[in-house]
Amino acid sequence: MLRKYTFLSFLLVCCFSFSGLAQTYKLPAGKKFHKVKFQLINNLIVIPIEVNGSELSFVLDSGVGTPILFNLADQDSIQLNNVTEITINGLGEGDPINALKSTGNFVQLGNAKNTSQNIYVVMDAGINFSPSLGIPVHGIIGYDLFRDFVVDINYINKTIKFYDPNLYRYRTSKNTRVVDMSVIRRKAYLDAFVMINKTDEIPVKMLLDTGSSDAVWLFEDERIQLPEKHYEDFLGQGLAGNIYGKRTKINHLKIADFILSDAKAAFPDMETFTTITDFGGRNGSLGGEVIKRFNIAFDYTNKKLILTKNSNFDKLFQYNISGIDLQHAGMRYVSERIADANGVVHKDAKSYGNVQIVLQGATRLSLVPEIIVSGIRQGSPAHSAGLREGDVILAVNGKRIHRYKLQEIMHMLNFKKDKKIKVLVERYDNDLLFSFVLKPLFD
Template identity: 40%
Template sequence: MTLASYQMNKRYFTFFCLVFFCGQSFSQSGFRLIQRERTKVKFQFIDNLIIIPVEINDGTFSFILDSGVSKPIMFNIIGPSDSLKFKNIESIYLRGLGDGESTEALKSRNNKFKIGDAVNFNQDVFIISDQSINFTPRLGIPVHGIIGYDIFRDFIVEINYGSKYIRLNNPETFKYKTCKKCETLNLTLYNNKPFIDAIVEVNGGSVPVKLLMDSGGSDALWLFEDNSLGLIPEIDNYFMDFLGKGLSGSVHGKRSKLKRFSIKSFHIDNLNVAYPDSAAVSFARKYKERSGSMAGELLKRFNIIMDYKNTKVTFKKNQHFNDPFEYNKSGMVLEQVGVRIVKERNQGSQYINNQSNEENSRLSVIEAFKFTLKPAFRIVEMRSESPSERAGLKLGDIILSINNKEVHSLKLQEVNSFFRAPEGKNIKLKIERDGVIMNFQFKLESLW
């Protein structure tokens, strides 16, 4: 059955999520390894997110590996897809992070999913047709969905952030190696999502917290404001900002600095922390013991072994452990939206003899150009009173060049890296607004 021929049978489910989304769980046969004890899958690491290839009904797609999601969710699918051949489709509604409403989706059963040499022939998947729910523009590469619990449930999963691969191991045959430089913590599973205990130092005191391990989040640490625990930012040490995008819309909140974060003997000082708006994460706070989330900017500093079967997780420092914590100091967020026509010079030049008389002949150089379609980068979020806003930039402006470098030759993450430079860095932008080319300039500002 294709998407165009499903039977309408509406049901309602609630999905709790962080920067992307999470959900309820349903039983099924699960993933199995094909004649192997383990399989290794290389991943792309974009904006602190793990992107893995997933084969679905013999088509190949890119998925975010999100430890905070219970069932695979697909989006960024243009129109009905006969090639996917989704089966047993019904309509449901999903609810996730953000300030919007529930989203209609299609639930399909009995699909074939393949990741490396791991296969599930009976996989449920939720398909969102709303084109506004699409994380490809924020990441700058095609992303078609997210997957999490189904993988972590069936394997002991090694996440090597240092070498950018995951390894899925058979829980029955996996053997731990002695590791004196590792720390192993108990893992609490609630609604099929993994939680660990940690310590944060905030407002002069040490506070125990229970955090979702959220590989589907880009930030370092999210904390839910709680006066009783002292989990509130100092009044003179935070600013309001855009934090991320969830299934139900944008998430805003406070950004601040934390003196120290600790898991057993591992300590990380002076790290970034965000306090999301309580309304946007109201569903995520249904688990009363939860204090927040440990996400990609923190997780990437370790190589991790996730062991759901034995409810434990092992951390080992990697080469990123002492990386500085950076953030966008421009105050604006870009998306890759559609394409624009770019005039480019062809390599090499054409030489033409203008005279038939050999004694007076001249060679003229004619430069050849071509017109190509290149990604367009648009401003979609703007922090109030930020350097970019004060300079006169507006939502909807298309970035053409940054510091005299044409952005069509850059990836979105390369463009964003300019805004994470040290305080005082001068930023020159050429933009297009309603067909008019304009120039702007500002300096990056640190708010801490």
Template identity: 40%
Template sequence: MKKAIYIVIIFIFFNISGLAQSPGLIQNRKHSEKVSFQLINDLIIFPMQVNGVPLSFILDTGVRKSIVFNFTDEEEEAANLKEVERIYLRGLGAGNSVEAYKSFNNVFKIGDLVNPNQDLHVIHNSNLDFTPRLGVAVHGIIGSDLFKDLIVEINYSRKYLRFTEPEYYNKKLCKNCESIPLEFHKDKPYINASVKINNKIIPVKLLIDSGGSDALWLFENPQDGIVCNNAYFEDFLGFGLNGSVYGKRSKIEAFYINKFELKNPNVAFPEVSSVSAAILIEGRNGSLAGNILKRFNMIFDYNNEELIIKKNSNFKARFQYNKSGLELAHDGFHLVRTLENIVPIGQSDNGSEGLGVNNTKVIINPWYKVTLRPIYKIVELREGSPAEMAGLEIGDILVKLNGKETYRFTLQELMAKFFDEVGTTIKLQVIRRGREINFKFKLEDVFKTKKP
């Protein structure tokens, strides 16, 4: 069973003024465009062109404007951004506003969907480059301005997006679907749901945030009964626009959205200082993010303020935590030479000989293939975790996991090993300052130690 892997990408509060964008024009007879996406760490990553330059973006319902934070000089030059002005943006994190550049009149293209006259914000900040953490190229995030004038279907189970012009949308009856009213604040969608904490069912207003890969964020409020129980651990929750965000990770008894119930979902309680701007939004209690959203296929209809959801094959997947305490990131490539035996028929100047069928001479020549393979490095290490207690350190380069070379795995496949069952043995070989060192530890329940 596929394990949940989290990484939080936090751009859930922007105070950016601007004019409404032009609606998309889908240049085909169906007036509808379907595009496949990758689901990486419960984030939707899809290809899109900006002024003719092919890039990859995260679909983020939790923001309004589109942002690029990983432009190479060549890509930025090719995109030929025009009418650029300097601005300052405010988001999550306790730091200062960040400098950005706002570009007008850009053309966004997704297949046959062409969306002209789009604003684009460019941030030159290496801390916001999530490519190493995700293991795939990501150039930025796309906000609601791209699709708020379209009907947008997100099919998490089959991994595709479908954009349809409203006047050509044929709404189908669905007996297993639920229709949920949407509320909007600065063009961002909110829903009303409920959580169960300490045997009490509490109504909550949540931002729908497809740009976050946690399950649920809640803002602690003892007056409303929204509190973290004593089974939690302190953790890094993600990078905000204005700095890192920390908080508590725990579980609640249940989450309810209309008739659907999810038991014991993961929850994060961010520090108040990092989300103070978001808390100011009237009635908001937190965010609903990718690890819950992926359990439904959904249709956003912004014009009619409606969200239609239907549970999918991910619905019953267990909510898991990383039981190792370490986080990996892609750290470039290295050359790996692998031996491949090629068996030609005939004579060779080197190699070993043997007799084949009918006394045919077979020469086996060793051929070496040199390829680029990914390097994975430890970038986070939770205090008191099994990995830290075993002696691993931030900066260690993983060479082998349970006897297998790590370059044979994707980043997601490696991380999934750390979400396995409690008691599973993990053997790691790492390179530290030029030396190969072996470590071994067992995965532990993250809530094993109760906090006072």
């Protein structure tokens, strides 16, 4: 069954160019950098940006050229300047899509401003990644910010400093390496090595893609061969549709002298890339699940990457062991008893959601996001147990899920191998309980 979204492997990749150059982003005179706090959602960096005075949320995506807007339905209004119709291509199984091109827009990221930013606008309401991330996301932005600043990302503190390239000083420590990168067609590439089947290390040229939540993507060829142990999976969604492939793990990934063992890897079906005529020697990509293991600075001006190993470095790579994908699907009311038989309100009667209705001082109805099963991998523990696409998740292991964020629910469902999972769902107005055990994928 086709799945429109996936949470643990969200991906957005675009392959197009914009004729002409937007004006640059600039900081106030004498200011060294601008610091931004970001949200890290499923390995993706989400930052606040104003477009012509409207406050929006963007994924910071080093794999995209011109900024793209989508999912504007929750905006009362947004001004877009000098609009014309165009057609663009994106990765996925679908056809090219219609879009708008807008020029001369005022875009502001704190103190950093661009008075003439080019923007694409995708009008297809079906292209909306907010349900899979659990928060509103209105677009993606990349190259223009990386071009004009040294972008210094601290994944542990969840902050980014956008430096004036002339005022940035490289950090030095025993855990830091400065490596060369190349910038080709507005995207950054890094030379690395992979060991796949306990054979020799293979040199690879990899796209650095902060807009992918995945770990490693590899393109199969005479040197790079798919390991015997793998499974078919939905890898993500591009602008033109769903992306499928094989998921596996490799012995290790080597960047400079940093070695990531048992790295999660995917081999996408190459039919996805029919819109790309020249890979330029690229062998794959590195996404957020690898990049977040470093505090990383992109210096496009000098074509350098500053990598500092952080506390994420030795964490195990995360797999969707249960086989369940989730997404937000509107809102629903939940009923909670907040007082005892004597009318005394519980001290821990925490409210959830932005809308509550209290009935006779004892029961509260709260409006909370509805979480549904958006897809199930064939043959997975959840599929074998009888869960179905469209089931509304009510509780996991006895915990009512409206108390948790989407990422936290996914963690409950994939906590560790051999753990028993109990999922309470609503299906056709009936509450059903399913149980399954998380089995390792490659042991």
